[in-house]
Amino acid sequence: MTVTEDEWRELETPQGTTGRSRLRLHPDAPLDVFLSVSHPGHQRMLVLRADARAADHIVRSVGRLPRAAGLEMNLSAVSRVEYELQVVLTSNELREVFNPLVDDVADTVRAAPAADAALTAAVDRFGRWQDLLRAVGTDGLRPEERRGLAGELLVLREHVLPPLAQTDAVDSWTGPAGADQDFQLPAVAIEAKSSTAKRPRSIRIASERQLDATGVPTLLLALVMLDERRGGSGESLNRLVDRIREQLTSPAARTMFDGRLIQAGYLPGHRDLYDEPRYTLRDLRFWHVRDDFPRIVEADLREGVGHCTYQVNTTGLDQHQATADEVTELIRGQHA
Numbered sequence: 001m002t003v004t005e006d007e008w009r010e011l012e013t014p015q016g017t018t019g020r021s022r023l024r025l026h027p028d029a030p031l032d033v034f035l036s037v038s039h040p041g042h043q044r045m046l047v048l049r050a051d052a053r054a055a056d057h058i059v060r061s062v063g064r065l066p067r068a069a070g071l072e073m074n075l076s077a078v079s080r081v082e083y084e085l086q087v088v089l090t091s092n093e094l095r096e097v098f099n100p101l102v103d104d105v106a107d108t109v110r111a112a113p114a115a116d117a118a119l120t121a122a123v124d125r126f127g128r129w130q131d132l133l134r135a136v137g138t139d140g141l142r143p144e145e146r147r148g149l150a151g152e153l154l155v156l157r158e159h160v161l162p163p164l165a166q167t168d169a170v171d172s173w174t175g176p177a178g179a180d181q182d183f184q185l186p187a188v189a190i191e192a193k194s195s196t197a198k199r200p201r202s203i204r205i206a207s208e209r210q211l212d213a214t215g216v217p218t219l220l221l222a223l224v225m226l227d228e229r230r231g232g233s234g235e236s237l238n239r240l241v242d243r244i245r246e247q248l249t250s251p252a253a254r255t256m257f258d259g260r261l262i263q264a265g266y267l268p269g270h271r272d273l274y275d276e277p278r279y280t281l282r283d284l285r286f287w288h289v290r291d292d293f294p295r296i297v298e299a300d301l302r303e304g305v306g307h308c309t310y311q312v313n314t315t316g317l318d319q320h321q322a323t324a325d326e327v328t329e330l331i332r333g334q335h336a
Contacts, residue, residue: 002256002259003035003099003102003103003106004099004255005099007023007035008035008037008044011023011037012037014040015039017039018039018040019038019039020037020039021037022034022035022047023035023036025106026107026109028110029106029109029110029112030109030112030114030115030117030118031048031049031050031054031109031115031118031119032049033046033047033049033106033109034046034049043088043089043090044088044098045086045087045088045089046086046087046106047085048084048085048086048109048118048119049082049085050085050115050118051081051082051115052081052082052083053116054114054119055075055083055116055119056116057116057119057120058075058083058120059075066126066127066130068129068133069091069133070091070093070097071087071088071089071090071091071098071129071130072087072088072090073086073087073088074086074088085123087101087105087126096262096267096268097133097267099255099259100259100260100262100263101126101262103259104125104177104259105125105129108122109121109122128178132263132265135265139273140265140267140270140274141266141274145265146237146274147194147195147226147228147279148192149237149264149265149266150194150224150226150237151192151193151194151222151224151226152173152192152264153240153241154240154281154284155182155183155192155222155284156169156173156244157240157244157247158281159284159324159327159328159331160185160190161244163328163331164331164332166247166250166253167250167252167253169253170248170256170257170260171256172185173260175264176260176261176263176264180207180209181210181219184216185333186217187217187331187333188216188220188330188331189220190219190220191210191219191220191221191289192222192224193221193222193223193224194223194225194226195223195225195226196226196227196228197225200225201313201314201315202312202313202314203221203312203314204310205295205296205310205312206309207308207309208296208297208301208307208308209297211289211295211296212298212299213289214298214299218290218330219288219289219290220286220288220289221286221287221289221293222284222285222286223283223284223314224281225282225284226279226281227279227280227282228278229278230276230277230278231276233280234277234279234280235279236275236276236277237266237274238271238274239278240279241261241266245257286322286324286326287317287320287321288320289320293317293320294312294313295312296310
């Protein structure tokens with residue numbers, strides 16, 4: 001489920017006694033997962049409950065649990081045989097951030113194979129959110145991050161949303177969650193890159209896994225070529241976001257979209273930073289990443305080598321180009 005304000009409001013209904021109200025999430029998870037609200041203070045938290053054996057490695061590292069301004073991660077003993085790991089909202093300024101954080105941590109826990117691994121994954125995932133909030137800071141996204149986000153939004157709006165159900169389209173946008181590719185669908189994965197160069201001669205690839213098609217039926221590389229300037233007739237980052245929101249008639253899709261934006265570092269409190277610059281789409285190209293496409297993948301590397309960044313020269317990629325019709329068919333779920 002996607003956590004919304006409705007769930008919290010129900011949990012915040014006045015209680016006759018002190019304590020906590022709670023709502024269980026993901027009954028199939030390897031440990032107990034709850035939304036919880038304390039009374040009478042109405043403090044919101046995600047609670048992960050596990051037996052002492054599963055929590056032992058967290059107990060031993062409790063002094064190193066991550067913290068962020070307005071958010072805390074705490075460990076407490078429920079009994080001799082049970083512990084709670086709590087993700088707690090301590091500042092109402094981060095309410096809009098807390099819901100997608102809770103969704104992300106809870107989904108990560110649900111995917112873990114066992115309770116001890118789920119607790120480790122929860123700590124790691126919270127740490128990633130801590131890093132995100134620290135990196136964004138008060139100045140918002142850096143210029144290259146804004147361009148990258150604008151490019152992903154244009155791929156979403158122009159190519160992914162039109163042929164799909166809205167929730168499926170937004171759910172396929174996996175870049176903000178740190179996935180290897182920016183869009184992941186049953187028949188295709190798409191890695192999107194943005195450039196403001198007049199004639200981009202190369203594309204920077206951030207890791208050996210971005211263009212690795214292992215386990216992917218079809219992999220596409222998209223290059224979004226933008227004109228970037230202050231003023232003019234282009235669309236600001238805020239305008240791109242607003243136009244997609246206008247398209248999303250599904251409340252669930254809109255909530256999911258807002259959560260993805262926050263994961264990408266586009267925080268509600270920073271909106272006034274993104275009215276400039278403005279972007280105009282000059283061209284959008286797709287290439288099939290297969291066969292002799294120039295790339296470095298994990299299997300090519302010697303043991304001990306990793307975290308590679310490299311450049312792909314755009315010269316000579318014409319033979320790999322994918323047409324708009326091919327891209328649409330792949331997004332719909334038809335193999336090329």
